[in-house]
Amino acid sequence: xxxxxxxxxxxxxxxxxxxxxxxxxxxxxxxxxxxxxxxxxxxxxxxxxxxxxxxxxxxxxxxxxxxxxxxxxxxxxxxxxxxxxxxxxxxxxxxxxxxxxxxxxxxxxxxxxxxxxxxxxxxxxxxxxxxxxxxxxxxxxxxxxxxxxxxxxxxxxxxxxxxxxxxxxxxxxxxxxxxxxxxxxxxxxxxxxxxxxxxxxxxxxxxxxxxxxxxxxxxxxxxxxxxxxxxxxxxxxxxxxxxxxxxxxxx
Amino acid sequence: xxxxxxxxxxxxxxxxxxxxxxxxxxxxxxxxxxxxxxxxxxxxxxxxxxxxxxxxxxxxxxxxxxxxxxxxxxxxxxxxxxxxxxxxxxxxxxxxxxxxxxxxxxxxxxxxxxxxxxxxxxxxxxxxxxxxxxxxxxxxxxxxxxxxxxxxxxxxxxxxxxxxxxxxxxxxxxxxxxxxxxxxxxxxxxxxxxxxxxxxxxxxxxxxxxxxxxxxxxxxxxxxxxxxxxxxxxxxxxxxxxxxxxxxxxxxxxxxxxxxxxxxxxxxxxxxxxxxxxxxxxxxxxxxxxxxxxxxxxxxxxxxxxxxxxxxxxxxxxxxxxxxxxxxxxxxxxxxxxxxxxxxxxxxxxxxxxxxxxxxxxxxxxxxxxxxxxxxxxxxxxxxxxxxxxxxxxxxxxxxxxxxxxxxxxxxxxxxxxxxxxx
Numbered sequence: 142x143x144x145x146x147x148x149x150x151x152x153x154x155x156x157x158x159x160x161x162x163x164x165x166x167x168x169x170x171x172x173x174x175x176x177x178x179x180x181x182x183x184x185x186x187x188x189x190x191x192x193x194x195x196x197x198x199x200x201x202x203x204x205x206x207x208x209x210x211x212x213x214x215x216x217x218x219x220x221x222x223x224x225x226x227x228x229x230x231x232x233x234x235x236x237x238x239x240x241x242x243x244x245x246x247x248x249x250x251x252x253x254x255x256x257x258x259x260x261x262x263x264x265x266x267x268x269x270x271x272x273x274x275x276x277x278x279x280x281x282x283x284x285x286x287x288x289x290x291x292x293x294x295x296x297x298x299x300x301x302x303x304x305x306x307x308x309x310x311x312x313x314x315x316x317x318x319x320x321x322x323x324x325x326x327x328x329x330x331x332x333x334x335x336x337x338x339x340x341x342x343x344x345x346x347x348x349x350x351x352x353x354x355x356x357x358x359x360x361x362x363x364x365x366x367x368x369x370x371x372x373x374x375x376x377x378x379x380x381x382x383x384x385x386x387x388x389x390x391x392x
Numbered sequence: 393x394x395x396x397x398x399x400x401x402x403x404x405x406x407x408x409x410x411x412x413x414x415x416x417x418x419x420x421x422x423x424x425x426x427x428x429x430x431x432x433x434x435x436x437x438x439x440x441x442x443x444x445x446x447x448x449x450x451x452x453x454x455x456x457x458x459x460x461x462x463x464x465x466x467x468x469x470x471x472x473x474x475x476x477x478x479x480x481x482x483x484x485x486x487x488x489x490x491x492x493x494x495x496x497x498x499x500x501x502x503x504x505x506x507x508x509x510x511x512x513x514x515x516x517x518x519x520x521x522x523x524x525x526x527x528x529x530x531x532x533x534x535x536x537x538x539x540x541x542x543x544x545x546x547x548x549x550x551x552x553x554x555x556x557x558x559x560x561x562x563x564x565x566x567x568x569x570x571x572x573x574x575x576x577x578x579x580x581x582x583x584x585x586x587x588x589x590x591x592x593x594x595x596x597x598x599x600x601x602x603x604x605x606x607x608x609x610x611x612x613x614x615x616x617x618x619x620x621x622x623x624x625x626x627x628x629x630x631x632x633x634x635x636x637x638x639x640x641x642x643x644x645x646x647x648x649x650x651x652x653x654x655x656x657x658x659x660x661x662x663x664x665x666x667x668x669x670x671x672x673x674x675x676x677x678x679x680x681x682x683x684x685x686x687x688x689x690x691x692x693x694x695x696x697x698x699x700x701x702x703x704x705x706x707x708x709x710x711x712x713x714x715x716x717x718x719x720x721x722x723x724x725x726x727x728x729x730x731x732x733x734x735x736x737x738x739x740x741x742x743x744x745x746x747x748x749x750x751x752x753x754x755x756x757x758x759x760x761x762x763x764x765x766x767x768x769x770x771x772x773x774x775x776x777x778x779x780x781x782x783x784x785x786x787x788x789x790x791x792x793x794x795x796x797x798x799x800x801x802x803x804x805x806x807x808x809x810x811x812x813x814x815x
Contacts, residue, residue, distance in 0.1 A: 189766050217768035229763040233781025243767040
């Protein structure tokens with residue numbers, strides 16, 4: 142589904158990603174771990190098309206399409222979803238109204254009928270229940286005045302409604318208490334299917350107790366220095382990131 | 393000039409006084425502080441002919457903006473057009489009078505208020521309007537009456553291809569403890585050239601609540617000068633909401649005098665300026681009495697090479713203790729070539745008052761744009777959603793849903809055209 146080859150990304154004048162190679166197949170969950178500043182969030186944001194992240198080299202194929210050639214909204218309509226680390230507050234834009242517009246933009250792209258207000262609300266109510274999200278979030282402005290936990294839940298709620306093919310979760314666990322973490326994880330797990338894939342960016346192993354990955358990759362100084370199964374995350378928890386450098390990844 | 397002869401003595405007197413005043417001061421120029429950014433030479437230099445009472449497109453223009461269920465009062469080229477008005481929804485507690493007929497018939501309240509709320513000294517164009525005082529419409533609301541039916545004054549101007557000028561005039565007198573909602577729409581044939589010089593006077597009685605909406609959708613080649621002046625009695629509430637999408641040059645002067653204790657006033661506006669258009673708003677709030685409150689929010693969206701001027705004057709007189717006044721002016725610039733001059737002007741002579749003002753000029757929030765795009769909205773859709781949110785705070789104040797829909801549509805049609813131009 143996703144093939145990343147030698148991806149190099151610059152932010153302002155600094156090269157952050159120095160050649161990432163990664164293949165993600167349908168049905169897989171990949172965790173990207175690494176210390177602060179290793180480039181893991183940069184990786185997620187570059188894939189989502191954030192204009193502040195300049196790709197200087199490499200290639201990304203998404204279902205055979207050149208992802209880097211697509212605008213952020215084209216990527217979204219093609220099924221790439223980014224759960225933001227810091228969801229943006231947008232005063233005056235109603236959460237439900239926005240989500241309906243986003244869903245219908247995607248449905249139009251997929252060639253299915255747009256949902257009317259009633260069918261949309263029906264769908265939304267189901268997803269709200271699934272994620273234990275309070276109804277009132279719907280009628281508030283997007284993320285405005287939301288608590289940290291509400292913002293993250295709202296991201297996963299958007300994901301559940303938009304049903305993306307590839308989801309990028311950028312430190313979705315940061316700032317969540319254990320109950321919220323469980324709820325968010327259940328939301329993600331409910332969406333796992335042989336047709337979908339997830340890239341979960343996280344600093345801590347904790348999230349991976351709930352969202353169990355198929356593969357774990359360790360990023361250091363802009364490169365993937367180790368890849369392994371779930372046990373790699375457990376090892377990192379025990380030993381920390383010290384020593385996980387390019388030099389330490391000889392085997 | 394047959395009409396001049398027919399008018400009663402008091403009308404002729406006020407007209408002549410204003411005429412003398414205008415002859416003294418003439419058209420303003422950019423050396424005058426109040427007109428520094430708005431050059432009205434194109435109006436002064438053009439030879440606009442005084443319009444006749446009718447023109448071919450008037451009826452279809454009125455039909456196009458008609459609000460279902462509202463009382464529709466048509467003013468065509470400054471003349472009250474009973475035939476194009478719709479008075480079928482006339483509620484109890486409202487009296488309507490054409491100014492010409494009303495003056496002739498001695499309509500109660502007309503001589504007392506007409507051209508009395510406004511001082512011709514304050515504004516040359518108001519003097520020019522009064523010097524042509526001939527017709528228009530007056531709305532009287534009986535004391536204690538709460539009018540549910542919206543009153544929609546539709547002001548159309550045009551000369552069937554000839555550049556004309558008109559001086560529409562409106563008087564609203566709301567009796568004590570009455571309630572009424574009045575909208576004034578300004579329109580003309582698309583891209584026709586004319587000069588509309590409007591005046592509205594509003595008297596808000598003690599404890600009365602008046603909402604006054606100004607919906608400026610003139611032709612994009614038109615010159616639109618409008619003066620609104622309101623006097624608010626004790627515990628009265630006056631809310632002015634101005635929505636501007638039209639005109640090549642607009643100058644709005646809105647002046648509100650809080651004349652009784654405990655009066656409250658809202659003065660909001662939102663405007664869209666694009667191409668090479670100039671929209672100028674001067675507001676003036678006179679806190680003359682204690683315990684009055686005022687809230688003012690003006691928002692502008694500017695694209696292309698548009699210019700906007702906002703001047704917000706608040707005077708708190710020495711007796712106006714416990715005044716609470718708040719003013720906000722915000723503008724979004726969608727292009728590098730659009731400009732705004734924003735000038736809050738606070739003159740405070742009382743010591744126990746709360747006055748705040750703030751001005752912010754910025755661009756669209758790119759992080760918000762990216763967030764919306766990352767969920768699948770195109771850049772234009774994302775932008776429109778943010779602009780809608782920006783303008784929404786003011787648009788929501790318009791409590792006539794059918795009219796609000798019309799205005800929102802005008803806003804976003806104009807924006808879409810602007811994108812097409814710049815793409």
